[in-house]
Every structure is written in structure tokens, then in C-alpha cells.
Amino acid sequence: MAAERDPEGRAAARPLLTDLYQATMALGYWRAGRARDHAEFELFFRRCPFGGAFALAAGLRDCVRFLHAFRLRDADVQFLASVLPPDTDPAFFEHLRALDCSGVTVRALPEGSLAFPGVPLLQVSGPLLVVQLLETPLLCLVSYASLVATNAARLRLIAGPDKRLLEMGLRRAQGPDGGLTASTYSYLGGFDSSSNVLAGQLRGVPVAGTLAHSFITSFSGSEVPPDPVLAPAAGEGPGVDLAASVKEWLERVCAHLGLGVQEPHPGERAAFLAYALAFPRAFHGLLDSYSVWRSGLPNFLAVALALGELGYRPMGVRLDSGDLLQLAQEVRTVFRATAAHFQVPWLESVPIAVSNNIDEEELARLAQELVSVGGQPRMKMTEDPEKQTLPGSKAAFRLLGYDGSLLLDLLQLAEEPPPQAGQELRVWPQGAQEPHTVRPAQVEPLLRLWVQQGQLCEPLPSLAESRAFAQLSLSRLSPEHKRLQSPALYQVALSERLRALVDCLRGGGPL
């Protein structure tokens, strides 16, 4: 394994993050003299998640980190000894102590690749015993990452390329690392940012966030800011008492909106003022702690307009309850009218963000209108790793048409010559009773060699590069396969030789 430093390597997964049956089987292989037999396993899925026709491959970087750090420490071996039979041969534990991944080879789809049913995301080969121990952690690292990335890609398809998508699911995540994984791979799949600070620190995910209801409701309105004076944005001229300015603007805003000046909640306004003093260049209003119309909106406008006089522009507002689309449209209307009334054109286009349990359906409704959407990607475990795999070591190719469109993915035996561009080919689409003939204009090998005999073969792309590659990959998929409900299934086909081998094994006959 390459000697690059990776301080988070061990954070990804520890060597004992495996099922006990992998360890008992390891002992079984060892006792049978087969520990160093060559073995290979493949990870693929049988059905695309979320009812779609595609998935995104992800998790490879965590697998490489894991392999790099894989080594059973004394404490690990002692723990295994405590749960295996007491009369187990001590030489087995010596074997475990010496294990590493120096004999392991990994081929995989690059992160962000389109992945289809039956096409391996990952091929891992090496000595039987170590490959068996690796199976569970690598499955764990790839399955969930790919699921989250696919989910994010679907939401990105709905939202279109320009809307901002912010992932904020940490508080409901499946434990701390479940949250870290979800934030990382939501970004890879197409989200713009995450609220998860640790994902920013450890993985370089852009982080974003402003304020929550608890901040607003923690203010009663009786608080006196210790220093309410704010300098102008340009840095020149005298400072202004922002608290006093907000008070004046509140009267003007309430008169404009036909509200009594007592109606907006004073605690909410104190919270907005405190936030504006801390973040004059990034002021943000969460509008629905009390009433949007009678409190949140006038309070926001008063603070935003007071800031505006000093040359600061608010970053936006957020709605977190109710009919988000209708509320957002009405808020936009008020922004426009108020902008005209006070002759402050920048107010017209203040971004409106929405959040609160946004699923694909709600996002589709919202995406017509809004610029920014935050929320928790819905995570359903509907992928189903195949139990019985296709036999033999396989190679996978993507065949493209003359217009660059994707024709199908082809699985064949590793020893077969790769398909040639421009040459006709007979293939067997999965589930079909008859072969099809294709003539690809281009042929792309799908599985890249990343780790050979424990050595990293090429640098892993950065997370941001994989994110860009995911969007590029998706852009090449035709609309009928990208459709989120009832999509046309993308074809995965077997070569004639692989198909013959499968038939033969199913029939139980000799090869």
C-alpha cells in the first residue's frame, strides 16, 4: 500500500469491523490449508435503489483507507482468541498477527460512476483468508456510500443544476459515523454543502448553516446588546447604533405592511439583531419561529433594511414549516413590494431557502420556484446485494453509440479480448432469451485497477473531483433512464462466453 499519510484512515473502519462468521470461516480455511488460496469477490447490487434505473458508485476512498490501515493489533487478535474455541491452534493467531493487505488487489468503478445492476462496483482479490475478512467492512463502506450518493443524485436531478442543495441530516443520522458518511456522499452525489462540521473538517465537504429556532426562542426581547454599534460595510464613515436603526425601520415596515408595531415578537427581533451584529455580511432570517406574516417577515425586513443602509446585504431567509412553496411565493411578493416601496432593489432578490422533511415529490414541486433547498436526504435501504454471483473473474465495459449515448454495459470473462469499437458483437442482455447484436462506436473499460498487491496504482481523485465526475456521468445518461419513477431499465448484457458459463453452471453440467 502506498505510504501516503492518512490521519483519518483508522477513523473509516477498524479491522474488527467484520462479522464473526468471517473470522470463523478464516479459521476454517486455515485449518484446511487454504489460507493463501487465491480468491476474489465482487460487490454489486441486483436492483437499483429508490425504484430508479441507475446508481452512483461511491465509497472507494474509504475502502482504500481501510485497506491501507488494515492490520490486526495484539488486542484484536486477543479478542478473536477469546471468542474462538479455546483449543484453537496458536499458529492460527500468529497467522492473523502477520496479516496485511500487501497481497490484495482492487478493481473498481471510479467514484461517481454510473453503476447498473450486476456490474461490479468493486472486485477484490488476494489470499482467501484475508479477502474473506475484508468482505464485510468493504460491503459496509461501499453499500451505504453508494446509496446516499444515488439518493443525492436523484434529488439533484429534480432540483436541476442551479439550485443550491444543503444536507442537514446529522441529528437524525444512524450514529456519529452514519452522519459523517451521509454528509460526505450526499456531497459526492450532487449536494452543494452540508451542515455537518466534521464532514468539512475531515472530508473537505463545504459546510453551511445559519441559525435555528432555538436561537430565536432563546431571546425574550429584554436583552441589551453589549455593543450595538456597527461600522458601514465599506469600512468608512462613523458607526451606527444598529438597535436604534432597527427600531426605526420596524415602524416604517409595519406601517407599509399594515401591522401594529407591537405585533412582531420582540425576542425574535432581538435574535435577528444579535445575529446581524455577529454576521453583518451573512445575515440570515429564519422566519417561522412565531408567525411568518406578523412577526418573522417584518422583523427580518427591519433588520435587513437597517443593515442595508450601512451597505450590507442579507444572505437570505429560510422557511421551515407549512406549505413551503406557497409561503415562499408569498414572501417573494412581499420582498418585491417592499423593495419598490422603499426603493431598495436588492431586496427583490434576497434568496429564499426552505427546509423540513423535503422528499423527492416535495422537491419537484419546490424546484420550479426556489433557489435553495435544505433538508435531510431520505435514506432507504432498498438495495439488495446479490447472494449468488456470476461465476468467474469478470471484466466490464460500457458500450457507446455514435452520438455518445450509452448503449449498454457488457460483462464478460476477464480472459476474453475486450470488445472493439466499430465491430459487431453478439451479447445477451440479462433476462433476455435471445442474443442482441450491437456495434459500439466507443468502448470504455469500467473497472479500474486502484490497488495492486497492496500498492495504490494511481492517486484517488479528490471528493470534489468525484462529485464533478458524478454529474458528468449523469449527463451522459439518456432521459428515459434518468427518470425517477418507472424509468426504462438500462441494459446490462453478458458476453456469449459468460452466458454459456452461467447456463452451464445453472444446469449443473461440466464446464
Next chain:
Amino acid sequence: MAAERDPEGRAAARPLLTDLYQATMALGYWRAGRARDHAEFELFFRRCPFGGAFALAAGLRDCVRFLHAFRLRDADVQFLASVLPPDTDPAFFEHLRALDCSGVTVRALPEGSLAFPGVPLLQVSGPLLVVQLLETPLLCLVSYASLVATNAARLRLIAGPDKRLLEMGLRRAQGPDGGLTASTYSYLGGFDSSSNVLAGQLRGVPVAGTLAHSFITSFSGSEVPPDPVLAPAAGEGPGVDLAASVKEWLERVCAHLGLGVQEPHPGERAAFLAYALAFPRAFHGLLDSYSVWRSGLPNFLAVALALGELGYRPMGVRLDSGDLLQLAQEVRTVFRATAAHFQVPWLESVPIAVSNNIDEEELARLAQELVSVGGQPRMKMTEDPEKQTLPGSKAAFRLLGYDGSLLLDLLQLAEEPPPQAGQELRVWPQGAQEPHTVRPAQVEPLLRLWVQQGQLCEPLPSLAESRAFAQLSLSRLSPEHKRLQSPALYQVALSERLRALVDCLRGGGPL
């Protein structure tokens, strides 16, 4: 915080495992001079998960670990500085550097307690700024743990107290720590063991596991065991060539079952033989790699009977596909007939385990018949943390009737005197328009003080103790609330004063 050693403290969660809006709000509080204001938040849920009427509280041990280790390192503060405005006052970062949980107090339901909607699982109080930073990680640590424990408790209720339940969900978990959390709290909620070795090593969860299909299919039958000689179980007498003995027994078994001796798959038999040589005292057969009837069962019987002659008893068999109940019943019939035929009574009662996507419905069907069930608890995030909380610091009590039955949980203001056993009390069940009168025979305070001003007040129970407490708690819940579909809702009521406060705040009037 108590100075007890906890090498896994940092594994639970890191201090930056929080939402960025918590950090921006922290800056807002600090700028407003409110960083050390006293604050409290409560974690509770609005609806019970899985359509039930109860939940189990869990995750407290992880929270205490997290608080114990909570301290922003230089790198953490530097990262926050990199994502906050560049002109942020450096004194704010000095404040962060000095933060710890020495001013934080935690009250909570003991792990394994019954928890009902609206009753806090956790109350955290302390300086506003630090409590705000803690909110996300503590939610993350408690919500998922409680969800998994509740799910496990439901499956345990279905299975009854005597069936063995093995959790094997790691390979589909939400990342490495998602898996660790799930395994830990499945055990707390009532499972017997987990396949997750790391959960055994780090959390003391009993681990279990035998062999998977990949072990069996990795053998072709041409393998020659390096040392097929096995000593008798009692340790006396000469060793026997187990491979030869299995071959003899196969002929007898096939004759008994009416099968040709060529029908059982030789690779499967070689795998069983290898496993038996490695685990003579814990031999286990996975029957459905090929055909249960024509291969798995005769191969298992041949190896089990060969072992039996040497005084070893097989641990059991497992079925992992098909109609599990029907298959298990038919396997039991074959065991009985074979036991009678060969006069080996122990074979009658060899345990039969089943696995493969077992949900509550399937488990209910299986639990009638079987002794051991493995599988992946289904994890649905259907809990919905309340956004608007009941006001004021609260106390919570469980009121019991004269027969020890649970009457209701009562929420009241912290400053109210606790309800007295034997005294009549007017309470307002949530959602009711009229008060109810109750006279509890016993009153139990629900929230215990675990951490006061950063100091652990009493030792946390062990995971196994919490697991036992969970089963005790459940045993006190009446059947109509324990019902898994359409249960009667358990009442949570407010005291008159708390109810008046809620009314008052809802009406917007003065207190």
C-alpha cells in the same frame, strides 16, 4: 466530569460532529454577551416509532462519553475559524478553546427505560453557548440508539423470551459506526448477540457467527484436508480419519433418504468437513448453498453423524432462503426420522436457525416454531423530534396503580412538589379537553441526575444491566400498550400548572 478511563470516548463522537448553525449561533450568543446565560434543552419525540405505543430510551452512555471527552482542540478551532467570517473577533475563538462540559448537567431516563411521547429522554442544562454546541451530537447519539433499541424490543416481544435472536446487519449498516451503534443497541433492546466483532470488542456485546455461503462455494470437493484425523471429544482413545468416516456416513445417509450418493455436492461436503475439523465442538451447517434436500441436508447429516461417533454434538443448522418456516419444519421431520433410524437421539433436537430479511411479520410466523432467528433489524427513521417544546424546566413521574400497573406518565414544572402516593391528583392527558383524576399507589421519578456540573453522579449501568432493565421495564407495560399494531396509546399527562403555562403561551398572553 469523572476521571474514569474511557479509551473509546473519542470513538463515540468528536466535538465538531455538530451542525454549522450551532457554531454560528454560538458566535451570535457570544457577540450578544449571552454565552454564559443558563440554558436547557430537552430531547423527546412526538410519536412512537414503528406504529407502536412505546419506545426504549438508549444512548445515554454514549452521551456521557461524549461530554466527558468534549474539548475543542486547536485544529478544531482553526477549522471553525476557517468557515466563520474572517473578521470574527479572535476573543470568540479563545472562548471556544477554553470550553468544556464542567458546567453541564444532564438528567435522563436510565437506559432501557420505557419512553413515551413528550416525556424527555434527556435534559441538558448549562451555559447557553456550550449547550447549543452539544445539541446536535447528543440528538444524534440518542435518537438512533433509542430507535434501534425499540426495534429490537419489538422483535423480542414477538419472539418471546426464550428464542435466540442474532443481529447480523453490519454489511448493510449506515457506515462503520452506524453498524457499531446498531449492534450495540439491538443488544440493549433484547437481542442475544451480534455478528459484529467490533461491537464485542468495544462494547461487550456477545458475538456469534458460524459460516456463510462464500465459505461453502469456495470448496470444489477436490481439496484434501492436510490433517483429517480428529481425536474423540472425551480426549481418550485413538483419533479417527474424519474424511473417511464422513464418506461412509454419506452412503448410509443417502440410502436412508433415498438419494444417490453422487447427488450431494462434493464441495459443500468438503466445506462442512473443513469446518468440522476447525470447530469439532461447534460444527454448524448452512444448508441452502445448493439444494437443501439433495445436498445440504445429507452432507450435514454425514458430517454430523461422523462427529457424533466421536462424541461431538453439532451446534445446529441454518436456512437462509426460501419459505423459512416450512423448510425448518421439514428439516426437523428429517432430523427426527434420521435420529430414529440410526438410533442417535441427540439428532432430533439439533437447533435450526433461520435468517434472510426477517421482518416483524415473518418473525411472528417463525416464532411459533423455531429456536433461533438471525437477521437484520429493520431500521426506519419514523421518529419525529418535536420542534416546539413544552415550556419551562420540567420534571417527569410515572404513576402506578395498586396492582403495579402503569397508569400514566406525568409532566410538571420542575418547581412543583412531586405527586404523592395515595393522594388524588388532577392531570391533563395530552390532547384531552378535560382533566382526569388519578390516585397513584406509587410514584416513580423518571429523570435521574447523571451528570452535575460536569461530574458523573453515579456509575452508569453496564450494557448488559441496561439490557436486563429494558426487559424488566417492558414486563410492566400492559399488553394493550405492548401490542405492535394499533396499540392503545399510553397516556402522558400534564400537571395543571404546566397545562396552564402551555395554554397561556399558546394564547400569547402574559404568564
